[in-house]
Amino acid sequence: MRKVVAAAVMLAAGPALADGIQITVAGEANGTIVIDLLEDVAPQHVERITTLAANGAYDGVVFHRVIDGFMAQTGDVQHGKLGGDMRRAGTGGSDMPDLPAEFSEVPYDRGVVGMARAQNPNSANSQFFIMFNEGYFLNGQYTVVGQVTEGLDVLDAIKRGDGPNGAIIGQPDVMQTVVVTD
Secondary structure: OEEEEOOOOOOOOOHHHOOEEEEEEEOOOOEEOEEEEOOOOOHHHHHHHHHHHHOOOOOOEEOOEEEOOOEEEEOOOOOOEOOOOOOOOOOOOOOOOOEOOOOOOOOOOOOEEEEOOOOOOOOEOOOEEEEOOOOHHHOOOOOEEEEEEEOHHHHHHOOOOEOOOOEOOOOOOEEEEEEEEO
8 A cells, every 4th residue: 555645745756666645735724634545456546646746746736626524626737726727626637648447346435535537437637535424426436546544634624615516715725745755
C-alpha cells in the first residue's frame, strides 16, 4: 500500500518509488489527512495520482464539490486551481488520457477515496473524492483508490457546498501542497 498524507513537507521522490503523498489542507479545514492508497486494487489510478502529485499538479487545487453527509471532491488540475475561474472547477482533468475503470469489491465506507468520472466508466482522470459517510450505491460503479487512516477530523471540517451538486460558494478549501513521499 502507498500512503497519501496531508502535510506541508515536500520530499523529492518519483512516483515509481513512492510510499505515499502528502497534502496540506487549508481553509475552513486546516491539517493533515493520511490515506493509504490501494495499489493492488487500482494500480493505474494510484500511479496517476502519484504522478500528478510528483509533478506538483495538485498543488493549489480546491475542493470544488462538497456534499454534506456524502463526499468532498477535488483534483481538477486543469480548472480547479485556487484563483482560477471557479465556475469551471470540476469540468477538467489532466493532460494525460482517461483511465479504464478498475472496479473492485472494496465498499464505499466512510473515509474511502474514489476516482471521479463522467458518465463513461472509463473516464476517470485526475479528480477524486473522499467519503464523509458510507455510500454503498457507488460500489462497483467508481474505482476505489484508497482509505483515510488519519485526519477524519480534517475531512469533516472541509467547507460544505450548497445545493444538490455541492458547489462551493465563496472561498473553497484547498490542497495547498501535494507531494509524493518515500
